[in-house]
């Protein structure tokens with residue numbers, strides 16, 4: 001079994017258990033449910049840098065990245081650096097994240113927040129909204145076309161932006177539909193961990209212009225972004241490169257300065 005299949009199998013067990021502990025009616029009572037969301041896709045359209053900075057403590061490909069930082073300090077640092085939005089990993093077992101991280105980040109900053117999660121059912125989308133997210137990630141590799149449609153339409157009805165992630169042409173063809181805002185090309189093969197920016201380059205011309213194009217993973221230099229921009233990318237999701245330092249916000253600030 002590859003790592004992605006393992007993560008998804010664990011996610012089915014985890015969400016099944018949680019649903020019986022916190023029913024949807026309870027989630028909908030969150031004060032954050034009525035909060036006005038902010039659009040990441042609009043922020044990216046209007047930005048020169050297009051940076052989406054991630055909070056990532058560890059990962060299956062790199063194990064430890066940074067366990068010592070306070071998520072609110074990281075969030076404030078990223079916002080101060082001028083990023084367009086922040087991605088908050090909420091998976092506990094493989095990434096060391098939690099929904100509390102999302103709540104804490106929400107309390108600290110105003111910028112768009114992405115719930116970075118392996119979404120396999122509607123419950124997690126309501127959970128995202130109830131914990132202050134503005135955007136959800138849907139991963140084409142783990143969802144059917146029908147699921148992508150149902151989940152993205154639910155997200156839109158809740159005021160959330162949708163970032164749909166693909167890694168190859170077949171996933172892209174399966175996924176294109178009007179209820180998506182952003183199409184993200186993951187440069188990391190989630191089954192083998194191999195990373196290549198060529199993935200973003202080769203898929204770019206297949207993404208219709210109405211979607212904001214986002215390049216995800218393995219971006220560690222300003223040069224990489226300068227190289228990807230001519231392919232139409234407006235968003236760049238960066239995790240490890242910022243999080244591996246003691247001060248991710250400061251690192252993001254220097255990065256953005258070098259871009260302009």
Ligand SMILES: O=C(O)c1ccccc1NCC(=O)[C@H](O)[C@H](O)COP(=O)(O)O
Pocket residue numbers: 003054056059060061062186190193216217218219237238239240241
């Ligand atoms: O990062 C991993 O090792 C990973 C493994 C399996 C599934 C997902 C994984 N990462 C999620 C992400 O998409 C990245 O955290 C995100 O794109 C940032 O990537 P990076 O800048 O390379 O940290």
